Structures are given as structure tokens and as C-alpha cells.
Amino acid sequence: MPDADTGQGEARLIDHLIELRARLLRAVTGLIIVFVALLPFANKLYAWLAQPLLAKLPAGGQLIATGVASPFFAPVKLAFFTALFVSVPWLLYQAWAFVAPGLYQREKRLALPLLASAVSLFYAGCAFAYFLVLPAVFGFLTKVTPEGVAMMTDIQAYLDFVLVIFLAFGASFELPVALVILVLLGWVTPQQLRESRGYAIVGVFVVAAVITPPDVVSQLMLAIPMCVLYEIGILAARWMTPARK
Known part of the structure; x- marks a missing residue:
């Protein structure tokens, strides 16, 4: 019997590894297809990304390329990160399809809303950064530029700067999801989150700085x-706590 159990365990492990390989191949294939489809539009994507800065520069202002190959590599890099950004739902679906069979029905009911909320909030953070934050930042920087x-x-430095801003705001907008997960794990309670509001606000400003x-x-x-978002996270955690109980 132990040998039979061991054999069955090894067979299940092999099946899981085969399934994992298939999901990874599908995820990477989807990402590559989107990336290749976006390559012809790489320069247009960069022109769109540069608008928040170009709109604040004086007439005739423009970006420059200090590297010999920067005019080629910067748009291609942007096309790849755009493909990654667009493919996030597909990548997460592949991850979900791999782990979902091992979850209980209750866990699936909790995980799906959290996953959808996390993706939506990340996109919302990036949109907030592009349409509101970048114009305000570049408007401020152009005004304080010495006479x-x-x-x-440089186009490469600008791309790196904007990608960091997108990542920072996209990740920061995940705060409600993080609070809900902490409450569901039992590490904190909504009451503790409310009582720690003052410390949280100080921490938020430190992180922002x-x-x-x-x-x-x-x-x-x-x-x-x-x-x-911290307040929204407290409300969402209070709403989901009875479901957990």
C-alpha cells in the first residue's frame, strides 16, 4: 500500500507539473502575441506617453536621445511593458486556472472578487497617474526650472521615470485589497484598523514622500x-468579515 500511495503521489505531482508548464506556455505565448502586435505602433505609443511632458514644455520643446540606440530601444521597451500591462488579465487567468481546482468553493468566492478588484485598482492607479499626476508634476517642474x-x-530616462510612477501609483491603489486580505487572514480587525487611522495617515505620507x-x-x-483608499479598505473589510465568519 505505501508503494501504491507513493506511486499515486508521484503521478499527481507529474500531472501538476505538466499542467503548470502548459499554463506558463499559454501565458507567455499570449504575452508574446500582444507584444508583436504592438511593435508596429511602438513609436505612436511613445508619442502618446510623452504628451504629459511635451504639453508643459515651451513651444518647440522636445525630448532628446543621448544614446545611439535609444530611439529604437525606448519605444520597443515601452511596447513590451504595454503588452505586459494589457496581458495582465490573461496572465492572471492562467494562474487562476492552475490553482482554482485545489480551492474550496468558499475560497473561490472570496478570491475572485479580490483578484478582480486588485486588477481594476491597479489600472485605476495607472490612469490616475497618467491623466492627473504627470501633468501636475511636469507643470510644477517646468515652472521651477531656472531661467x-x-x-x-532623455527619452530613456523619461520612460523609466514614468514606468516607476505607474508602478508606484498602481501598487499604492492596492491598499484596500491588502487590508481586506489582512482581515481575512485574522491578522488585524476592522476595529484595529480604525483605531490605527492616525498612524496609517502618517505612514501614508511617509511612503508618498x-x-x-x-x-x-x-x-x-x-x-x-x-x-x-484606507477608509474604503476598512469598509470593505467590515463587509467581508461576516462572510468569513
Whole structure:
């Protein structure tokens, strides 16, 4: 009997590894297809991404390329990250399809809303950064530029800066999901979150000061939404706690 059990366990492990390989191949294939489809539009994507800065520069202002190959690699890099951004639902679906058979029905009911909320909040954070934060930041930076200094940014440095901003705001907007998960795990309670509101606000402003550019505008534009999201997280945790019980 032990040998039979061992054989069955090894067979199940092999089946899981085969399933994992298939899901990974599907995820990577989907990402590559989207990336290849976006390559012809790489320059247009970069022009769209550069609009928040170009709109704030004086007439005739433009980005520059200090690297020999930057005009090629910067748009291609942007196309890859755009493909990754667009493919997130497909990638998460493959991960979900792999782990879902091992979950209880109650766990599935909790995981699906959390997963959908996490994706939606990340997209919302990136949209908030592009349409509101970047124009405000670049407007502030162009105004404080010393007289006689031309603000000319390298295209690769600009891309890296914007990607960091997108990641910072997208991750920060996940705060309600993180609070709900902490409550569901039993590590904290909604009451404790309410009582720690003052410490949380201080922590939010510290985090905003660390991960945003060194200007007050971007720090406030991250800290204020995070404070609101903290309250939303408390409400969502209170709503989901009875379901957990």
C-alpha cells in the first residue's frame, strides 16, 4: 500500500507539473502575441506617453536621445511593458486556472472578487497617474526650472521615470485589497484598523514622500487618494468579515 500511495503521489505531482508548464506556455505565448502586435505602433505609443511632458514644455520643446540606440530601444521597451500591462488579465487567468481546482468553493468566492478588484485598482492607479499626476508634476517642474535652463529630457530616462510612477501609483491603489486580505487572514480587525487611522495617515505620507518625485504636488496626489483608499479598505473589510465568519 505505501508503494501504491507513493506511486499515486508521484503521478499527481507529474500531472501538476505538466499542467503548470502548459499554463506558463499559454501565458507567455499570449504575452508574446500582444507584444508583436504592438511593435508596429511602438513609436505612436511613445508619442502618446510623452504628451504629459511635451504639453508643459515651451513651444518647440522636445525630448532628446543621448544614446545611439535609444530611439529604437525606448519605444520597443515601452511596447513590451504595454503588452505586459494589457496581458495582465490573461496572465492572471492562467494562474487562476492552475490553482482554482485545489480551492474550496468558499475560497473561490472570496478570491475572485479580490483578484478582480486588485486588477481594476491597479489600472485605476495607472490612469490616475497618467491623466492627473504627470501633468501636475511636469507643470510644477517646468515652472521651477531656472531661467536660461532648457528642460530637455532623455527619452530613456523619461520612460523609466514614468514606468516607476505607474508602478508606484498602481501598487499604492492596492491598499484596500491588502487590508481586506489582512482581515481575512485574522491578522488585524476592522476595529484595529480604525483605531490605527492616525498612524496609517502618517505612514501614508511617509511612503508618498519616498516613492514619488521630490515635489509636494505628487506627494499630495498620492497621499490623499491612499488615505481615501484606507477608509474604503476598512469598509470593505467590515463587509467581508461576516462572510468569513
